[in-house]
Ligand code: ATP
Ligand code: ATP
Ligand code: MG
């Protein structure tokens with residue numbers, strides 16, 4: 001098509017490249033999922049179907065975008081790490097962020113009936129997204145440690161909170177009041193003494209979140225993608241997989 005006299009408006013579209021040679025972290029988070037989870041009857045504190053659906057959508061994203069080398073999910077969020085040398089969409093910020101966010105959202109909606117066969121979707125969910133540019137391996141390690149520590153802190157709190165409400169007969173206001181200012185040891189003790197629950201016995205999925213890795217050997221993408229619920233704060237995960245940060 002020849003240039004029309006209108007084509008100059010195109011010049012107002014500015015380039016938005018992400019810094020070269022740096023890791024790109026894309027984190028998506030469900031918009032108002034406090035409400036979405038209530039409207040759709042999610043089990044509290046952890047609806048396993050909802051977490052599996054998040055994992056499925058994230059696995060689809062990892063499968064579609066080969067430069068994603070690691071992903072981590074908890075609750076209504078997922079983080080995707082793109083290798084530092086990626087040239088995906090020429091590292092255009094908006095292009096990468098919007099396509100990853102919309103693809104994840106579509107997959108979430110697309111697979112919904114498989115995980116919630118008896119719960120029709122009441123309204124279309126959306127996810128926000130951001131990309132953070134990190135310069136080095138240390139900050140990537142610390143980023144994932146930060147998210148996994150967050151998973152643990154939230155899960156411990158929520159587990160005790162919902163035990164107090166569902167089994168202890170407290171109102172949500174009372175349960176929050178009981179937990180205000182308590183340290184982790186106190187929460188473990190409430191769980192054990194009042195509810196006969198050993199926190200260690202709770203599913204690793206809830207305590208550790210979901211880690212999605214691409215296995216290097218084998219090569220065939222879909223087969224090579226695995227969901228784990230292991231520790232990523234210590235060195236072991238990383239020394240076993242040196243290719244993630246290379
Ligand atoms: P925002 O739009 O600011 O992100 P939000 O309501 O989504 O608001 P978040 O801090 O993202 O707030 O928290 C997500 C909330 O969604 C959790 O606090 C929890 O209530 C709910 N939720 C998400 N996943 C699950 C799940 N698998 N089981 C039960 N509840 C869940
Ligand atoms: P990119 O990912 O770069 O946007 P693209 O294939 O989507 O690549 P566009 O320039 O956005 O390229 O063009 C969209 C194309 O989609 C059109 O060229 C046409 O082939 C097809 N298309 C979109 N809407 C329709 C429609 N309503 N009927 C028929 N074809 C359509
Ligand atoms: Mg948020």
Ligand code: MG
Nearest residue numbers: 029030031033
């Ligand atoms: Mg949210």
Ligand code: MG
Nearest residue numbers: 029075076077
């Ligand atoms: Mg969240």
Ligand code: MG
Nearest residue numbers: 095098099102
């Ligand atoms: Mg197009």
